[in-house]
Amino acid sequence: MTEEKWEPKVVAFVCNWCTYTGADLAGTSRLKYPANMKMIRVMCSGGIDPVFIIKAFERGADGVLISGCHPGDCHYNAGNFHARRRWTMFHQLLEYLGIDKNRLQFSWVSASEGKKFVDVVSKVVNDVRELGPFKGYKELNSEFTAVVNGLKQEVNKAEAVNG
Amino acid sequence: MDELRNHVKEMLANGTVAAVIGYKEAGSPMRTKPVIITAPEEAILLVFNEYCLNNLAVYLTKARVKNLARVNGTIKKLGIVAKPCDVHAVIALIQESQLKREDVYIISFNCNGVVKDYGETLTGETIASKCLHCDARQPLYHDKVFGELKDLPASPDEELAKIKSFDDMTSQERFEYFKNEFDKCIKCYACRAACPMCYCTQCITDKTIPRWVESSAHGRGNFSWNLIRAFHLSARCVGCGECERACPMDIPLSLINRKMLEVAKNDFAYLSGRNLETPTLVGSFDVKDKEEFIL
Numbered sequence: 001m002t003e004e005k006w007e008p009k010v011v012a013f014v015c016n017w018c019t020y021t022g023a024d025l026a027g028t029s030r031l032k033y034p035a036n037m038k039m040i041r042v043m044c045s046g047g048i049d050p051v052f053i054i055k056a057f058e059r060g061a062d063g064v065l066i067s068g069c070h071p072g073d074c075h076y077n078a079g080n081f082h083a084r085r086r087w088t089m090f091h092q093l094l095e096y097l098g099i100d101k102n103r104l105q106f107s108w109v110s111a112s113e114g115k116k117f118v119d120v121v122s123k124v125v126n127d128v129r130e131l132g133p134f135k136g137y138k139e140l141n142s143e144f145t146a147v148v149n150g151l152k153q154e155v156n157k158a159e160a161v162n163g
Numbered sequence: 164m165d166e167l168r169n170h171v172k173e174m175l176a177n178g179t180v181a182a183v184i185g186y187k188e189a190g191s192p193m194r195t196k197p198v199i200i201t202a203p204e205e206a207i208l209l210v211f212n213e214y215c216l217n218n219l220a221v222y223l224t225k226a227r228v229k230n231l232a233r234v235n236g237t238i239k240k241l242g243i244v245a246k247p248c249d250v251h252a253v254i255a256l257i258q259e260s261q262l263k264r265e266d267v268y269i270i271s272f273n274c275n276g277v278v279k280d281y282g283e284t285l286t287g288e289t290i291a292s293k294c295l296h297c298d299a300r301q302p303l304y305h306d307k308v309f310g311e312l313k314d315l316p317a318s319p320d321e322e323l324a325k326i327k328s329f330d331d332m333t334s335q336e337r338f339e340y341f342k343n344e345f346d347k348c349i350k351c352y353a354c355r356a357a358c359p360m361c362y363c364t365q366c367i368t369d370k371t372i373p374r375w376v377e378s379s380a381h382g383r384g385n386f387s388w389n390l391i392r393a394f395h396l397s398a399r400c401v402g403c404g405e406c407e408r409a410c411p412m413d414i415p416l417s418l419i420n421r422k423m424l425e426v427a428k429n430d431f432a433y434l435s436g437r438n439l440e441t442p443t444l445v446g447s448f449d450v451k452d453k454e455e456f457i458l
Contacts, residue, residue: 050394051367051375054387058377071450081448084457085431089397089445091456092426096329096419097390098338107458120458136338140382 008036008128010063011056012121015045015080018069018110025114033118034125037065045069046079050090053104057137063103063128067120070108080108102127103134164210166309167244170270172206174242180268182231183242184222186215194281197222201231211244211309213277213285218403219243220252220359224261232266242268246277247302248293251401251436252359254304258436258443259399261362264304271302272310287318292417293404295320303437326422341389347412348385350378354392354406354416360399367391389414397423398444401436 014020020041026033038061042048045068053064066087074080087106095101105127107120167185174180182201187208189196195214199222200206222228223243232241245253250271256262276285276294283289295318302308329337352368355361368376368388376391377384393416400420407416427433430453433444 051387051391054390055375058383058387071454078448081450081452082445084452084454085445085448088430088452088454088456089423089426090394093390093394093397093419093423095334096337096422097341097393098334098336100334101456105458106456123458136335136342137383137386140342140386142382144379144381144383 006133008062008125008133009060010037010065010121010125010128011061012037012039012065012067013042013045013048013052014039014066014109015068015075016041016043017075018073018108019067019117021111022109022113022117025111026117027114029114031114031118033121036125036128037121044074044076044079044083046074046076046081046083048083050086053090057099057103057134060138062131062134063105063124065105065107065120065124067107067109067117070110073110098136100131102131164212167211167270168206168209170307170309171200171209171242172203174268175200175203175206179240180242181234181239182228183209183244183268183270184219184228185209185242185244185270186211186217186219191282193283199228199231209244211272213275214281215244215246216277216281216291216408218249218252218357218359218405219245220249220256221357221405223253223256223267223359224362238266240266240268242270244270245302247271247274247299248297248401248403249359250302250304251299252403253436254439255360255399255401255436255443256362257439258441259446264439268307269302269305270307270309271305273302273308273312274300274310275313276315285316287316290316290318291404292320292322293402296323298434299437304439322417322421326418326425329422342382342386344414345385345389346382347414348380348389349412350380350384350388351411353409353411357405357409358396359403359405360396360401361392367395389416389419392416393419393423396420398427398431398433399435400424 048066056064068080094104105124109117171183182199184199186195187198188210193214197217197219198208232239257264277291278285278289279291376387402424404417427444431444
């Protein structure tokens with residue numbers, strides 16, 4: 001893909017009870033938001049393990065958005081309070097290890113905030129667009145992939161010779 | 164040293180403890196290794212000096228060691244010789260319900276610092292970096308304490324200066340730095356084995372369905388392993404520095420752990436392994452936690 005045609009890929013992990021319903025409201029209200037967002041519904045923001053976020057980056061996401069119920073509104077009473085502490089730590093760890101803090105963003109969006117959902121998604125996609133493709137993480141494996149591809153070629157050659 | 168040996172001998176003889184985890188000399192007076200003592204006459208092996216580097220709390224969660232405490236159907240105490248900083252690890256394990264306070268007998272010392280590596284005389288240059296910012300040279304909890312406090316050799320805290328220097332770097336530069344460091348990782352998991360807080364019976368990196376952390380020692384797998392390790396220990400790490408000492412590739416794991424300790428200290432005024440009464444940071448919450456970073 002050429003640089004001009006690049007479109008940011010943003011993965012959103014959203015909670016079933018608030019943000020997902022909020023996104024639904026945005027849809028039924030015919031509000032438009034960038035189509036760069038790939039949404040994954042989870043039951044609670046407290047159930048989002050940081051490995052999900054790492055996995056998203058590994059599989060080529062340029063940014064990640066995490067969204068849940070406002071504090072005090074959690075369907076499971078305290079899921080988002082626990083999540084908030086975890087994210088405070090995780091966000092700063094990622095920033096320290098050199099992952100720009102705008103690549104991972106958090107928000108509270110309730111079921112009635114269709115407009116806020118649109119604003120948040122637009123902001124995150126714009127921020128990630130400004131940062132550009134997440135080359136650093138994508139290239140982490142380049143050497144390894146090069147070796148594997150080289151081996152594959154060797155195998156193909158050998159197979160071609162041996163018929 | 165004789166006090167320690169006599170005390171352990173007495174405790175083993177009168178049946179207060181079933182076994183004592185301690186240090187013994189290893190080939191040279193300037194080198195030690197862990198030893199588990201179950202017979203009173205073996206207590207003569209025990210030593211305590213500035214070469215007692217291991218954090219012995221790591222053995223407390225091992226099933227083989229726990230079994231030593233089961234004598235004739237009753238659970239006896241396990242004795243442990245712990246530096247005041249290692250006592251933090253014991254406390255953290257009790258906080259996380261891995262141990263009961265009454266099941267462990269803590270023999271501690273007023274600590275005068277340890278060396279970076281075996282075979283060096285303790286001076287300002289050879290002192291371990293964790294000793295430079297030590298806030299507990301006397302054990303916070305103990306059943307028996309020996310030794311007298313002496314002045315610690317002073318030296319600038321280079322580790323903190325290095326962490327502060329990262330603030331001036333761009334995120335790309337930091338990413339490059341840690342990428343190059345993590346590239347050295349050979350996935351031996353020595354950091355995990357040496358860590359007293361890494362007691363999970365199945366580590367997330369060993370899970371194969373789904374495979375969350377790639378097991379190959381390539382760039383991506385190394386980055387995700389080191390990131391997950393650092394995150395699982397943030398606000399739980401007691402800063403003993405054993406992971407870095409165990410690392411055969413000299414990855415500066417302490418830089419990351421220390422940074423996360425600073426984060427927990429600044430944002431939540433929390434230090435792990437200091438208080439038996441308080442819940443752990445990640446196991447509890449406060450409705451008034453700060454959230455400026457959330458949209």
